[in-house]
Amino acid sequence: MTIDKCNGLLGSVQLMENVAIIFGVTGLVGKELAKKLLSEPGWKVYGIARRPEAIPAAVQNPKKYNFISCDLLNPTETHQKLNSHLDPQYVTHMFWVTWAGQHPLDTKECYEQNKAMMANALNAILPRAKSLKHFSLQTGTKHYVSLQAPFNSKSPRFFSEDIHRARPVQYNFYYALEDLLREKLAGKVSWSVHRPGLIMGSSRRTLFNVMGTLCVYGTICKYLNMPFLFGGTRDCWEEMFIDGSDAQLVAKQHVWAATSDHEYSGQGQAFNAINGESFSWKKAWPSIGMKFGVEVTRMENFSEEFTFAAAMADMGRVWKEIVKREGLVETEIGDLANWEFMDCLFRCPVKMLGTREKADRMGFRTRCDTTESILYWIEIMRKEKLIP
Template sequence: MALHDTKKHNTKPNVAAIFGVTGLVGRQLARSLLSAGPGDIDVDDDWKVYGVARRRLPEEEDEFRGHPGYRFVLCDLLCREDVEKKLAPMDDVTHVFWLTWAAGFPVDTVECYDENKSMMGNALDVILRNATGLRHVSLQTGVKHYVSLTGGSGDEGVMLYDEESPRIDVGRNFYYGLEDLLDEKLPGRNVAWSIHRPGLIAGCSRRTFYNFVGSLCVYGTLCKYLGLPFLFGGTRRCWEEMHIDCSDARLVAEQHVWAATRGGPRRGEAFNAINGEDYAWKEIWGAIGEKLGVTGGGVSEEFVYAEAMAGKEDVWREIVEGNGLVKTEVEELANWQMLDVMFRIPKKMLVSRKKIDSMGFKTRRYGALDSMLYWIDVMRKHKYIP
């Protein structure tokens, strides 16, 4: 059964289906549309929100529980039967925000490509058949659209990639499959769509595979508890030079809403979604450590997070219990392999936000350090870290 209208006088209510609502941007997007918490963005109209995810947050962590405009939908998007059962009643959806992906296989593999395309295909088939008032689909991918970390990339001489940069012919990037699926299914319908490409996302979640701030928070907390130095484990080049743009989850969420509601963007238009500020880890690492209560950090090319943090599960449980934190396991908040990759990126994934700025996107510009410190505070607010 569809949600009841929360704005009776609006003849065309906005109804969002957020796929990946428990993730970094999904959680912030729901929070912003429902005006349910910190970091709210300016939203002109009332929204109803279906939050779709494959796993449910515990009741004590679900900040939207009881909100009259929100309904959580537990759904396995790879199961066609479950998709039909759970999504068919969502016949009042006007805006789809696709922020999820399947991490069952390594990226750039045929299996990862096929799995992610199947997920979106299952959902779109049901939504397009039943939600006759659908107006916009917003797809989130990332700046890995421009560079392969497993082989060669496109133009090695490019300093800043823009939205017109060509696809790279390496591996099977599932981002391309999702874009092609929208090109296949949406033309001929009165539905617009946009594509958003963030960089390294700073946000708060316990349901995100690539949770950068969560990983830093757990690492810093373990260092403080064990009396270890807060080391940057990576290459000196990544320490001294910027290799990837930072994207605050608040900015990315606001960009999704802007594109979906600004009066009809061209169909299939892509936008980079980045903070737009230059930074180097050597410039902000000390301040991050200070925020987490640790010092003594520096760059170490020999330090590997996956090795140094292995076997710390019992220590983390002690920290959680001793500080009355939300009960989590290390792997729910931290991804050590991600840190090892991010701090050893062989290719620079730097992009331009000139296009969206020129089109009137008037969001605040966040600094990388400001983003990190803000989301560390949110992690503490939610009692994920002491």
Template sequence: MKHYFSLRGPFDVKEVSIYVEKCSRASEGYNFYYVLEDLLKERLAGKVAWTRECWVEVCIDGSDARVVAEQHICAATNDEISSRDGQAFNAINGPSFTWKEIWPVLGKKFGAEVPKEMFSNDFWFATAINDKKKVWQEIAVKEGLLHTEMEDLANLGFLDILFRSPMKMLGTRGKADHRFGFTMRCQTLESILYWIDSMREEKLIP
């Protein structure tokens, strides 16, 4: 919803608005998400999915939901840092990773054939998978899965942006580790495999 409007007064008027994806941008006020969207389009113009750098280099940090939850609990129950003003702490797994390490393991996890060279700079998730909605429904019925729409389980557009980003998005755990001794860490590969198993138990994926 933050994409569709800018927070601006007056706020004493009760109003109900229904937004759909085709809604145009708000004409008044300031919306950070418009700036972010324009910046991404500018930076990514002419780029292709799966750049070699994103494939072989450390480009982004992982954040397991369990790590994030535990860090929230630690921050909320630690009298030395808990305050109404609040503080910012990076909630990231810790150990770095590359997609080159992750994807072959994921392929084997799902029983797929894993080629020796998996990198492809012309593969787009949205293009390759977006028209497979009927196929997904057939798989769901065959495997006895809960009824879900494919887009509920995978944000294909986000993946295409993630794997062609010209910027490295890395953080540090220094403040969380040293200021209040938060020591929980998680290997991103193990995290992904854990959540795959969880989604299988919930009958969301085969």
């Protein structure tokens, strides 16, 4: 890491041989989780995703890492591939950092699809997983709120992990995954739940990719000499609505919970996986603009009328020009940018802010400055030749 954006210590992983499966290894956290485990002695890692994405040179020994291309929504394929490419009896840790996003959130279709995907994986592994020690599930701080009107203006300012499930949401798939683990593991294997906010990382395989979207936007603004505007509500511009979560911090918390002995290492203990620093887009925007080399002349680079979906609708050709001219990794604009997501993010109607009290008390004290996180991942995406 070239920028000291996070501070804190992670207890050393035991020297015994551990075999991990990372479901969603090409995502923002999945990539960092693989790198973290492979940098420790005594780990063998199987990465699962539909399409591969290169794990950086942190993998010194290729025999420690195997990628398995698998459609987890297909029960037959899941069973066949997970039992032919690895031996479930030696698996010690499972990390679930994936989800199916073909249907809108909080719909019955999204709920059932994500539940089925995890059930397929568990049914393929658990019958022979005699060495399994821990299952680590990643969801998010949307666990605490409903994004369906009417919105609850009297909800807690900061959510702790023991808050009751949000109402009136009926089909939040996070709840389905927790309930499925409780049923399938049946008190025999420890498991944890990790709830990040807005994840900062680098991936071409992530639907809600704030860094990819920001980086494509900033690059196009520089290329076309466009104003670098924040389009959203004034509240989202001036106040913190969603916690920042650095992908490396979230990965560290997964490993900490999966390998530490503490009173919360039992069944279904949840931890907010958040940076823990105050943040606003209004304060961060000038630094972000400077990083892209665009002019930010005043703090109010803000517009309630501006939408990313409308402004960037026809920029696919421009992005191809930039990729060719700068010799970047070949990507389509949609591989990195999700304009509709950015418009929703900057117009979020309810705050999803968590407290770090539980994780801090139990010994996970790694923290990140969210602005530094954003600047760090811009630089990483440059090194990976995804942006100029």
